[in-house]
Amino acid sequence: MAAGRSAIEARGVTKLFQGAGQEAVKALDNVSVSIQENEFFTLLGPSGCGKTTLLRLIAGFDFPTEGEILLYGEDIAPLPPFQRPVNTVFQNYALFPHMTVAQNIGFGLEMLGKPKSETASRVDQMLRLVRMEELKSRKTSQISGGQQQRVALARALAPQPKVLLLDEPLSALDYKLRKDMQIELKRLQHQTGITFIFVTHDQEEALTMSDRLAVMSKGKILQVGSPHEIYDRPAERFVANFIGETNFLEGEIVAVTAGEAKVKLALGPTISTGVPEGGLPKGSVTVVVRPEHANLVKAAGRATLAGVLETVVYFGTDTHYHVRLANGSEFIVRQQNSHGGNESFKTGSKVGVTFDDGAARVLKD
Amino acid sequence: MASVREAGEATVRQDVRNRWLLSAPALSIIFLAALGPLFIMLLYSFMVKGDYGDVKFWQFSLDGWFKVILERDIFDDSVTFADAHLSVFWRSIKLSFATTILCLIFGFPTAYFIATRSERWRDVWLFLVTIPFWTNLLIRTFAVQELIRNEGIINSVLLRAGVIAAPIQMMFTDFAVMVGMVYVFLPLMVLPLYASMEKLDFRLVEAGYDLYAGRFQVLRRVIVPLVRPGIIAGSILVFIPALGAYVTPRLLGGGKSMMLGTLIELQFGQGRDWPLGSALSITLMAIVMVALLVYVRGVSASGSRHG
Numbered sequence: 001m002a003a004g005r006s007a008i009e010a011r012g013v014t015k016l017f018q019g020a021g022q023e024a025v026k027a028l029d030n031v032s033v034s035i036q037e038n039e040f041f042t043l044l045g046p047s048g049c050g051k052t053t054l055l056r057l058i059a060g061f062d063f064p065t066e067g068e069i070l071l072y073g074e075d076i077a078p079l080p081p082f083q084r085p086v087n088t089v090f091q092n093y094a095l096f097p098h099m100t101v102a103q104n105i106g107f108g109l110e111m112l113g114k115p116k117s118e119t120a121s122r123v124d125q126m127l128r129l130v131r132m133e134e135l136k137s138r139k140t141s142q143i144s145g146g147q148q149q150r151v152a153l154a155r156a157l158a159p160q161p162k163v164l165l166l167d168e169p170l171s172a173l174d175y176k177l178r179k180d181m182q183i184e185l186k187r188l189q190h191q192t193g194i195t196f197i198f199v200t201h202d203q204e205e206a207l208t209m210s211d212r213l214a215v216m217s218k219g220k221i222l223q224v225g226s227p228h229e230i231y232d233r234p235a236e237r238f239v240a241n242f243i244g245e246t247n248f249l250e251g252e253i254v255a256v257t258a259g260e261a262k263v264k265l266a267l268g269p270t271i272s273t274g275v276p277e278g279g280l281p282k283g284s285v286t287v288v289v290r291p292e293h294a295n296l297v298k299a300a301g302r303a304t305l306a307g308v309l310e311t312v313v314y315f316g317t318d319t320h321y322h323v324r325l326a327n328g329s330e331f332i333v334r335q336q337n338s339h340g341g342n343e344s345f346k347t348g349s350k351v352g353v354t355f356d357d358g359a360a361r362v363l364k365d
Numbered sequence: 366m367a368s369v370r371e372a373g374e375a376t377v378r379q380d381v382r383n384r385w386l387l388s389a390p391a392l393s394i395i396f397l398a399a400l401g402p403l404f405i406m407l408l409y410s411f412m413v414k415g416d417y418g419d420v421k422f423w424q425f426s427l428d429g430w431f432k433v434i435l436e437r438d439i440f441d442d443s444v445t446f447a448d449a450h451l452s453v454f455w456r457s458i459k460l461s462f463a464t465t466i467l468c469l470i471f472g473f474p475t476a477y478f479i480a481t482r483s484e485r486w487r488d489v490w491l492f493l494v495t496i497p498f499w500t501n502l503l504i505r506t507f508a509v510q511e512l513i514r515n516e517g518i519i520n521s522v523l524l525r526a527g528v529i530a531a532p533i534q535m536m537f538t539d540f541a542v543m544v545g546m547v548y549v550f551l552p553l554m555v556l557p558l559y560a561s562m563e564k565l566d567f568r569l570v571e572a573g574y575d576l577y578a579g580r581f582q583v584l585r586r587v588i589v590p591l592v593r594p595g596i597i598a599g600s601i602l603v604f605i606p607a608l609g610a611y612v613t614p615r616l617l618g619g620g621k622s623m624m625l626g627t628l629i630e631l632q633f634g635q636g637r638d639w640p641l642g643s644a645l646s647i648t649l650m651a652i653v654m655v656a657l658l659v660y661v662r663g664v665s666a667s668g669s670r671h672g
Contacts, residue, residue: 082577
């Protein structure tokens, strides 16, 4: 990612919510992150991880207990939402039910005191952008979920915000529509050149759409990087587990060279592994291997791991092999199906597993 | 096929019959207790008044209706407007309208406050709002009297503090009637407003703020249009009983600040003019209906203007 100007920067942001009981709930714990201009940035994590809280702090619906939020270098944390050049697409769209599609889209411009003619032409422009021209005088209750989604987008984009916040905007749509809207969102971001901050719990959505993403858990940001970096080089167990399928192996570090570590696995063999940024843990470590970075071989070969093939699941494009290792744990190998069929493995037979170069990585925790 | 359709029609007929059976008790109460007396009133308004109250049956006369707004001079038989009655009509409409507006002004923030509390506290606040209903209206009105009469709490405190030299005359004024009515009718405004606001999706309020609307704009452009049903219901619930209020204007307004309720009561009591009382009652009903019609029309028209 080119180091552009930072559009939004959170510095040491902590947010406490006074819960029903005596103790406060820490929704965000000393979070710092910098989001670049024109970037499609995703906050990814399970529900309750603090991603929506961070978004609401940027929007101004809540105020941080500690820390500051900078918009192009200016602290906006104390400003009310109507003084921030930031707009939000709400999870359930929150369209005004008493207004038409066009009135919804024009609302922000009207509140900014733009002249009527400018508002009208901008509304038409937005309607074209989201391809909703023919529905402009409909009430928002008379249009479908996907159309409401487009209106919500147009409404938030119309005042030309510096940053657009999207709070799980696709979660209410069915699968097909969601796929279409993902592409639509990327197109809109490209066309408008506005910084998008997108919140989701759907890892696939995060990987396919983002320029960069931050994986969050329990009020903290665990890792920030491009989808490629996050997927191939997860730094922590949570990240590896949350995104995609992963195999975990226990072992001990025996030697460290530049950017590599030799790990003696508990199962016997010693393998070379990639190391996480920012230091290695000492002693026993966890090594991760993605299922598609491993290969299944006949047991006789020079396999890294040995086990018994337990289940074969056919997925069309690929096949998943579940291998029971000597210590009883399961290891999954995913192999692409080639034309004419792969080498066939019988369930119950002894098999070996090999790793691609650089497939194995040591985790921080 | 035919038998299936017949069976279906039989079910529908059964449903219709059941519906009538179920609503029969309510319908009979409405007919007997509401429409019946109304019909009697209508009849009485066209009769000749009896000498000691009551009416002279089957002696038709338009006198009752004539006297609603007109009066005949006892010396020269010239017909003039009955100023006394007209001023009572005007005061009733004016005070009821002012009461409705004041209830809205006080009730709206109250309802908003309650609707934005946590669920547990909402119940507590709603409970507090309904507490006045536990006490008899008469006693509550006497309590207001105790506050505002010349020897009442407000005047004696102000006198003792030296703020005023003589007690402020509040009793038997329009002001007293209005204060009493606002106090009595406020819960009737708060409750329907709250019911509307509770259903209000506060994400829409956030969306308003997000789209650069300040607090007043969010109120005007988002909240008020969305709680309009509550505003309509509350205004109707306050305006109609205020127009016909009897106890409050009687005790706080007396003969000086008389409203329609007292005027009507007077005809059936000391006035011994039942036809006039009946005609006044029906006139009151007509005013209510016209006001309702105008109000609902106006509100829905302004509603569609906003989109």
